[in-house]
Amino acid sequence: MSRHAMQRALLWALLLLFAAWFLTPLYVMLTTSLKDMDQVRAGSLLSLPTSPSLEAWARAWSSACTGTDCGGLKPFFMNSVLMVVPAVLVSTAIGSVNGYVLSKWRFRGSETMFALMLFGVFMPMQVVLLPMSQVLGWLGIASSIWGLILVHVVAGIPSTTLFFRNYYVGLPDELIKAAMLDGAGFWKIFTRIVLPLSTPILVVTLIWQFTNIWNDFLYGVVFSGADSKPVTVGLNNLANTSSSVKEYNVDMAAALIAALPTLFVYVVAGKYFVRGLTAGAVKG
Amino acid sequence: MVSSSPAGARWLPKLVVAPSFVLSFLFIYGLIAWNGYLSLSASRLLPNYEFVGLEQYVRLFDNERFHVALVNMGIFGTLFIGGSMALGLLLAILLDQKIRAEGLLRTIYLYPMAISFIVTGTAWKWILNPGLGLEHLVQQWGFENFSFGWLVDPEMAIYCVAIAGVWQSAGFVMALFLAGLRGIDDSIIKAAQVDGASLPLIYWRIVIPTLRPVFFSTLMVVSHLAIKSFDLVMALTAGGPGFATDLPATFMYAMAFSRGQIGLGAASATVMLATVAAIVVPYLYSELRAKR
Numbered sequence: 266m267s268r269h270a271m272q273r274a275l276l277w278a279l280l281l282l283f284a285a286w287f288l289t290p291l292y293v294m295l296t297t298s299l300k301d302m303d304q305v306r307a308g309s310l311l312s313l314p315t316s317p318s319l320e321a322w323a324r325a326w327s328s329a330c331t332g333t334d335c336g337g338l339k340p341f342f343m344n345s346v347l348m349v350v351p352a353v354l355v356s357t358a359i360g361s362v363n364g365y366v367l368s369k370w371r372f373r374g375s376e377t378m379f380a381l382m383l384f385g386v387f388m389p390m391q392v393v394l395l396p397m398s399q400v401l402g403w404l405g406i407a408s409s410i411w412g413l414i415l416v417h418v419v420a421g422i423p424s425t426t427l428f429f430r431n432y433y434v435g436l437p438d439e440l441i442k443a444a445m446l447d448g449a450g451f452w453k454i455f456t457r458i459v460l461p462l463s464t465p466i467l468v469v470t471l472i473w474q475f476t477n478i479w480n481d482f483l484y485g486v487v488f489s490g491a492d493s494k495p496v497t498v499g500l501n502n503l504a505n506t507s508s509s510v511k512e513y514n515v516d517m518a519a520a521l522i523a524a525l526p527t528l529f530v531y532v533v534a535g536k537y538f539v540r541g542l543t544a545g546a547v548k549g
Numbered sequence: 550m551v552s553s554s555p556a557g558a559r560w561l562p563k564l565v566v567a568p569s570f571v572l573s574f575l576f577i578y579g580l581i582a583w584n585g586y587l588s589l590s591a592s593r594l595l596p597n598y599e600f601v602g603l604e605q606y607v608r609l610f611d612n613e614r615f616h617v618a619l620v621n622m623g624i625f626g627t628l629f630i631g632g633s634m635a636l637g638l639l640l641a642i643l644l645d646q647k648i649r650a651e652g653l654l655r656t657i658y659l660y661p662m663a664i665s666f667i668v669t670g671t672a673w674k675w676i677l678n679p680g681l682g683l684e685h686l687v688q689q690w691g692f693e694n695f696s697f698g699w700l701v702d703p704e705m706a707i708y709c710v711a712i713a714g715v716w717q718s719a720g721f722v723m724a725l726f727l728a729g730l731r732g733i734d735d736s737i738i739k740a741a742q743v744d745g746a747s748l749p750l751i752y753w754r755i756v757i758p759t760l761r762p763v764f765f766s767t768l769m770v771v772s773h774l775a776i777k778s779f780d781l782v783m784a785l786t787a788g789g790p791g792f793a794t795d796l797p798a799t800f801m802y803a804m805a806f807s808r809g810q811i812g813l814g815a816a817s818a819t820v821m822l823a824t825v826a827a828i829v830v831p832y833l834y835s836e837l838r839a840k841r
Contacts, residue, residue: 309686362569366563366565378570384577384826384829392818393576422569422572423573481665497668519671521668527664527665530663531663535656542721542724
């Protein structure tokens, strides 16, 4: 083999080795969820299910115990859906208007306000947990889905504002000026010119917010009540419910159920997901 | 920027952003101040606004559990930051070698970032399970004396958290570095190759140094992720065995919401905030400066 061919072989070996390492947990989750407990105990971590069945999935969805309650993940999943839809839409809408003002209608002090707001993207949320739970209590929405929606919207505004502001800075000012000469006002320019040009950043922000809010655990575990726990909290309770027999197949099915929505979005629109990640990290 | 506008347009933009700005400033700075005050109060089971100075901080730094959390932060932080940076950079360089299946491999390396730490924690808990998981597998391969009980060993459990953390975040670092690598002009590399430099040397001497800004911002983001880490520990070990895998974030949660030590929880949250601010504020400042 030539030197070049050996290098390519080594390169591919490394790439495939890492791919295997990254895929192993997914593979283990999937195969374990299709086994029954006898196979889980008798077989090994990597063995394929001998007679695949969806029974563990059915149990995880509708009858597995989370703490003392045995209704499966379904109610938690529904809570997450009820929470994520309004929270994503509202925080994205606010971010879009904020970004529009911060890039095209700047006023004295708006840059400073933007800078102060950026800290909210990085702030450790532990710092707001205690006071926030009191505020939610005063507002009468503690332990409810509404409380969770409010927290996610407020916590999301800094990132959504940042995304839209950075995108709108790149739209030519001449476009806005020309519209103003034609007599268009603040809202007309926004709805007729800016919004129609916003599709790429809208998709990025929607995906970013959806992933973050769906995957959130901290707010869910702190601010939700018995009837408003999101799916991450449900999964954690399910996996940590101590019973005499630990059902790993049900745990893995539950983990996959909790992961499916974001995995689906990632597979369908991975490009936009990556853009959100990089935009959130490096202030483009 | 658009200036000099009809009369109404002067106050309208301000009016439109005012509610959400007020809301987020109250949320960010108002609640930070409130939490700060709680950390100086006598609060235990219920908020109590009697001012006691730095008493809670003294208690905090006398607290053995918080010491464990800080030491764990050091171990986990070093391994998590170092591991995901090194692995992410390596993966990015490997993928940069004009690989045919690049898109597919990138998708595989990055998917953990799309799912919740609670999900991956649950999965790793099963894999690292002493008895049935990895241990059982290796024993079946014929190494019957193999044992792997890190997850339930107070000394080693924090390393399990680091393994799962690196697995989750390495792809994210890869994506950032790959974006940086794609911004480098190919002709520099070509010229060095013509001069006879080997590929590793080119990366070491030319490519990696030009990635410095990316390096810096990635480090910022990964370190602040490390300090905020909460979900992974909760799902993988719930802080246990005992409180052997506590991090400041799980310590804060335990004190504030299950141990009835609100003042102590608030003080530990302030310590976390100060640490993140020390890393992030200079970074944000320089980023915003550079923009002008």
